[in-house]
Amino acid sequence: MKKKVLLSIFIILISFLQNSCSSKRISKKIIVASSGKIESLDPARANTLKAIQLISSLGDTLYELNSNGELKPKLASEMPIISKNRLQIIINLRKNVFFHDGTSLNSNAIKFTFDRFKKIGTMNYILGNKIKSIETPSEHSVIINLNKPSSSLNGLLTSVNLTPISPTFYKEYSDKFLNEKFVGTGKYALTSFSNEVQLIEPNLNYWGEKPLNNGINFVGYSNSSSLFGALKSKQIDVLLSNSIDDSQRNSLNNLSKIKKFKEGNSPFTELSFISLRTNFYPLNNRNVRLALAKSLNRKLISEKVSYGQRIPTRSLIPPILKKDYQAYWPKYDYSEARKLLQNENYCNGNILRIPLTYRSNVPADKLIALTWQEEIKNYLKDCITIELNGVESTTVYKNLSLGLYTAVILDWTGAYSDPEAYLTPLLSCDEIVEGTCKKGESVYSGSFWGSNKVESLFLESENISGNKRLDKLFEIEEIAANSIPYIPIWISSQKAWSQNNISKPIFNGAGIIQLSDLELINE
Amino acid sequence: MSRNLYKLFNYSLLKISLIPLMLWIISSLVFILLRVAPGDPVDAILGSGANEVSREILRSKLGLNESLTNQYFSYINDILHLNFGLSLSTQEPVLNIILKSLPASLELGFFSILSAMLIGFPMGLLGLRNRGGKTDYILRIFGIGTYAIPPFWGAMLAQLLFSVFFNISPIGGRFPVFEQQPQITGFLVLDSILTNNISALKDSLYHLALPSVTLGFLLSGIFSRSLRVNLEKSLKSDYVNAAVCRGISRKKVYLNHALPNSLLPIITISGLTIASLAGGALLFEVTFSWPGIALRLHEAISQRDYTLVQGIVIFTSLLIVTLNLFVDILIAYLDPRIEY
Numbered sequence: 001m002k003k004k005v006l007l008s009i010f011i012i013l014i015s016f017l018q019n020s021c022s023s024k025r026i027s028k029k030i031i032v033a034s035s036g037k038i039e040s041l042d043p044a045r046a047n048t049l050k051a052i053q054l055i056s057s058l059g060d061t062l063y064e065l066n067s068n069g070e071l072k073p074k075l076a077s078e079m080p081i082i083s084k085n086r087l088q089i090i091i092n093l094r095k096n097v098f099f100h101d102g103t104s105l106n107s108n109a110i111k112f113t114f115d116r117f118k119k120i121g122t123m124n125y126i127l128g129n130k131i132k133s134i135e136t137p138s139e140h141s142v143i144i145n146l147n148k149p150s151s152s153l154n155g156l157l158t159s160v161n162l163t164p165i166s167p168t169f170y171k172e173y174s175d176k177f178l179n180e181k182f183v184g185t186g187k188y189a190l191t192s193f194s195n196e197v198q199l200i201e202p203n204l205n206y207w208g209e210k211p212l213n214n215g216i217n218f219v220g221y222s223n224s225s226s227l228f229g230a231l232k233s234k235q236i237d238v239l240l241s242n243s244i245d246d247s248q249r250n251s252l253n254n255l256s257k258i259k260k261f262k263e264g265n266s267p268f269t270e271l272s273f274i275s276l277r278t279n280f281y282p283l284n285n286r287n288v289r290l291a292l293a294k295s296l297n298r299k300l301i302s303e304k305v306s307y308g309q310r311i312p313t314r315s316l317i318p319p320i321l322k323k324d325y326q327a328y329w330p331k332y333d334y335s336e337a338r339k340l341l342q343n344e345n346y347c348n349g350n351i352l353r354i355p356l357t358y359r360s361n362v363p364a365d366k367l368i369a370l371t372w373q374e375e376i377k378n379y380l381k382d383c384i385t386i387e388l389n390g391v392e393s394t395t396v397y398k399n400l401s402l403g404l405y406t407a408v409i410l411d412w413t414g415a416y417s418d419p420e421a422y423l424t425p426l427l428s429c430d431e432i433v434e435g436t437c438k439k440g441e442s443v444y445s446g447s448f449w450g451s452n453k454v455e456s457l458f459l460e461s462e463n464i465s466g467n468k469r470l471d472k473l474f475e476i477e478e479i480a481a482n483s484i485p486y487i488p489i490w491i492s493s494q495k496a497w498s499q500n501n502i503s504k505p506i507f508n509g510a511g512i513i514q515l516s517d518l519e520l521i522n523e
Numbered sequence: 524m525s526r527n528l529y530k531l532f533n534y535s536l537l538k539i540s541l542i543p544l545m546l547w548i549i550s551s552l553v554f555i556l557l558r559v560a561p562g563d564p565v566d567a568i569l570g571s572g573a574n575e576v577s578r579e580i581l582r583s584k585l586g587l588n589e590s591l592t593n594q595y596f597s598y599i600n601d602i603l604h605l606n607f608g609l610s611l612s613t614q615e616p617v618l619n620i621i622l623k624s625l626p627a628s629l630e631l632g633f634f635s636i637l638s639a640m641l642i643g644f645p646m647g648l649l650g651l652r653n654r655g656g657k658t659d660y661i662l663r664i665f666g667i668g669t670y671a672i673p674p675f676w677g678a679m680l681a682q683l684l685f686s687v688f689f690n691i692s693p694i695g696g697r698f699p700v701f702e703q704q705p706q707i708t709g710f711l712v713l714d715s716i717l718t719n720n721i722s723a724l725k726d727s728l729y730h731l732a733l734p735s736v737t738l739g740f741l742l743s744g745i746f747s748r749s750l751r752v753n754l755e756k757s758l759k760s761d762y763v764n765a766a767v768c769r770g771i772s773r774k775k776v777y778l779n780h781a782l783p784n785s786l787l788p789i790i791t792i793s794g795l796t797i798a799s800l801a802g803g804a805l806l807f808e809v810t811f812s813w814p815g816i817a818l819r820l821h822e823a824i825s826q827r828d829y830t831l832v833q834g835i836v837i838f839t840s841l842l843i844v845t846l847n848l849f850v851d852i853l854i855a856y857l858d859p860r861i862e863y
Contacts, residue, residue, distance in 0.1 A: 179614075229682060
């Protein structure tokens with residue numbers, strides 16, 4: 001009897017606490033959560049997905065990519081006009097656009113933004129030496145003079161790092177970062193900033209369509225479990241999945257299927273791959289690389305590690321950038337892998353030992369490595385042994401170009417939406433000696449692979465455009481697929497989940513969620 | 524008495540004189556360990572996509588091209604001038620970052636110790652009162668159990684239970700995201716009181732409750748056990764028997780004779796616990812997204828932000844050394860058995 005009374009008191013107490021203490025919506029603002037914190041709102045410094053997400057709501061780029069990956073003018077009034085020799089790009093700007101500080105957008109603001117990014121931008125290498133100068137012939141017209149023709153500049157014009165900022169407001173910060181403020185032209189203006197929480201409210205003087213909500217509160221949690229729990233307990237309205245565990249992604253995906261949440265997906269743009277060191281034994285042998293590529297069961301890895309949420313791929317270029325999807329890279333076929341290894345005198349007592357490095361702070365990497373190791377134990381035990389080696393990602397990046405890793409699991413998301421943004425960082429090389437890259441991008445990706453043919457195709461692709469250019473880029477991928485300096489594993493997308501009283505999150509072609517389209521629907 | 528105070532003063536001076544030596548050893552160790560650790564802040568800032576030219580430019584901008592000896596002497600010189608430098612990743616003064624995050628850790632630490640004492644002491648007293656009984660055994664198991672629970676697991680369990688399942692506590696953070704927090708000292712509870720903002724006080728306590736009570740609960744075992752053991756020892760001592768024989772009431776014997784003497788080791792334990800919490804309860808701050816100094820240190824290490832890691836370690840070391848010094852002096856003052 002006494003126990004029953006105590007139990008009843010406990011239940012009543014919990015019910016009371018649930019009713020009195022649970023967080024109630026006292027604001028009509030939408031709470032969007034993701035992992036980590038924002039160190040800086042300076043577009044010249046932003047390099048995390050979360051910062052880029054927020055800046056894209058506070059500012060507008062000259063152009064944007066729609067969900068089909070097509071270029072659309074935003075602050076520009078029309079598509080860029082490219083001169084016949086492809087060395088000059090004319091961009092006409094929209095009129096009557098104002099920054100949050102009340103000053104108007106003009107060609108000087110564009111020049112100021114580009115020059116500042118070139119000078120102090122942490123990611124200014126994406127511009128390289130492409131831009132020679134920027135002219136401002138009139139208030140609303142900008143001419144970009146190039147050092148050499150570049151077909152990827154359109155992609156760069158959509159880069160959030162080049163979001164125009166007010167030259168008046170940033171006058172004192174032309175050569176240094178301004179981390180805690182942002183003055184752009186976007187649909188929202190920043191009202192409060194701390195590393196953990198950022199508040200934004202609709203910009204009443206916005207030139208375009210107004211946001212469908214009364215503002216967004218951005219909050220960062222330091223771990224995946226907190227994010228998952230916060231969405232499930234309705235303490236947040238929208239969850240961005242930038243680093244949520246695969247099991248939790250799967251659980252939320254299942255809950256979305258039974259209408260507990262709404263799920264939005266970005267285009268698949270994040271590539272995971274294994275980089276093979278092609279300039280050193282044993283992976284300097286193409287047949288060994290081919291055998292390894294054929295021993296990788298992508299479908300199994302996708303199902304076991306990501307519960308099928310990430311798509312197995314045999315291409316370095318994401319599907320959204322490759323209309324007629326062709327997979328050039330070797331298919332999984334362990335019996336062929338065995339034959340290849342036998343031809344190279346492995347198996348029959350001679351076991352090929354492959355040290356496989358994975359980033360210890362990326363849970364999916366370890367699971368990929370373990371699944372591949374297990375698959376090889378099941379079917380090719382007498383031919384290959386995979387030795388696992390977990391290293392923290394910062395250390396991996398530092399050591400990649402030193403050639404410390406025989407095989408290493410990495411990922412890559414293009415800085416802009418173009419096949420070139422995936423091929424150049426992985427395949428291009430500045431100095432090739434007997435098929436080995438001595439200096440260039442493929443050294444920094446850990447493969448040390450170089451091909452003179454690929455370099456000439458890269459050069460050719462810069463002088464042409466449209467489908468002809470795409471064909472050249474696909475040819476580059478085909479050549480690489482035959483040499484196998486990398487093994488593509490899967491391609492992933494960003495996901496976002498919202499509560500049922502909020503509209504479904506929608507991503508644009510660059511993988512950025514349209515915060516202005518989020519709407520409270522059951523007020 | 525004045526003679527004693529003079530001796531105590533000398534003793535304190537001796538202890539204080541060791542602080543610079545300790546800090547020099549700590550700061551040099553941090554400097555060496557960070558440089559020996561693999562990885563580079565340039566890679567952490569630029570990621571794997573940057574070319575060597577950009578890396579070199581940034582490396583030189585951050586002063587990482589200088590020789591290690593030059594870097595070391597400039598670092599020690601800066602510390603002597605209380606200049607912790609700029610964070611490599613944010614270019615913000617390190618001292619500002621520390622001063623922004625430290626109040627969160629101290630607030631959590633203070634309320635956790637308070638919870639630990641409020642839970643632990645009554646349990647220790649209850650156990651002693653029922654010495655050898657069922658309650659005593661249960662409380663002993665509780666004490667050892669709470670001490671043995673891994674903090675990250677305890678924190679996650681509490682979060683799952685109270686924030687997700689019962690939904691009676693916020694999942695993380697220090698303040699509701701839809702409200703402006705009072706900003707005077709950085710201690711939100713204190714700031715809410717100073718600004719007479721009852722709603723902010725409620726909100727900050729509501730956010731503080733789960734992490735501090737959970738951490739307090741996990742720490743309470745050690746307080747409960749040490750009070751139980753030391754009080755039992757005191758109660759068996761001659762001076763307590765003498766007091767009982769003199770006819771002093773049991774309550775007075777407990778409160779005036781046994782308890783003050785049994786508190787001496789607890790002061791040492793409390794001092795050490797407070798000192799360790801001043802440096803932040805790392806796993807708690809990560810689990811509850813508590814924006815304290817330990818979470819900041821964790822991020823700085825993963826970003827290889829040398830200056831920030833160095834600054835935080837030296838600052839917290841100074842704090843810990845000072846707190847330990849304070850405890851040593853207090854014990855020396857209170858305990859007549861200690862010679863100095």
